[in-house]
């Protein structure tokens with residue numbers, strides 16, 4: 637397992653970068669989608685972009701990030717469970733997973749032309765994954781406590 641550690645970490649970081657990119661981009665598409673007329677060419681185009689982003693990037697990269705994160709947890713000696721950073725990291729990752737779940741729900745509403753949230757709402761939502769990412773990266777790299 638120890639030999640696999642650098643490979644697990646490489647694949648974990650690659651998956652995390654793709655997942656973060658999608659989590660930060662999808663709300664931007666929602667911001668632009670809110671003002672468009674239902675059934676319009678532009679609205680249908682955004683529906684396609686949002687759907688493909690979720691299916692081709694956001695879902696697979698989530699699975700890979702969790703899979704290789706879990707693999708890293710199972711490598712003996714990688715995590716000192718007497719330290720606090722790993723608990724803050726995993727709690728922040730749970731919040732990130734909840735964000736993903738909400739984006740699935742909002743995507744489904746847009747696909748049905750049934751979105752009820754404002755573009756301001758999605759602008760605020762857009763910041764949350766960024767804040768969580770900062771906390772997670774500082775915890776796992778600096779391991780401050």
Ligand code: HEM
Nearest residue numbers: 652701702705706708709714715729732769772773776777
């Ligand atoms: C369930 C999901 C996750 C689990 C179980 C997990 C677990 C881990 C573990 C055990 C390590 C190795 C730490 C070490 O080598 O000292 C690691 C590394 C890392 N994780 Fe995660 N992680 C998860 C999700 C994430 C997310 C969502 C991000 C970013 C937003 C992230 C960013 C990183 C980074 C940047 C590293 C490399 C740290 C370094 O090189 O020192 N992880 N992760």
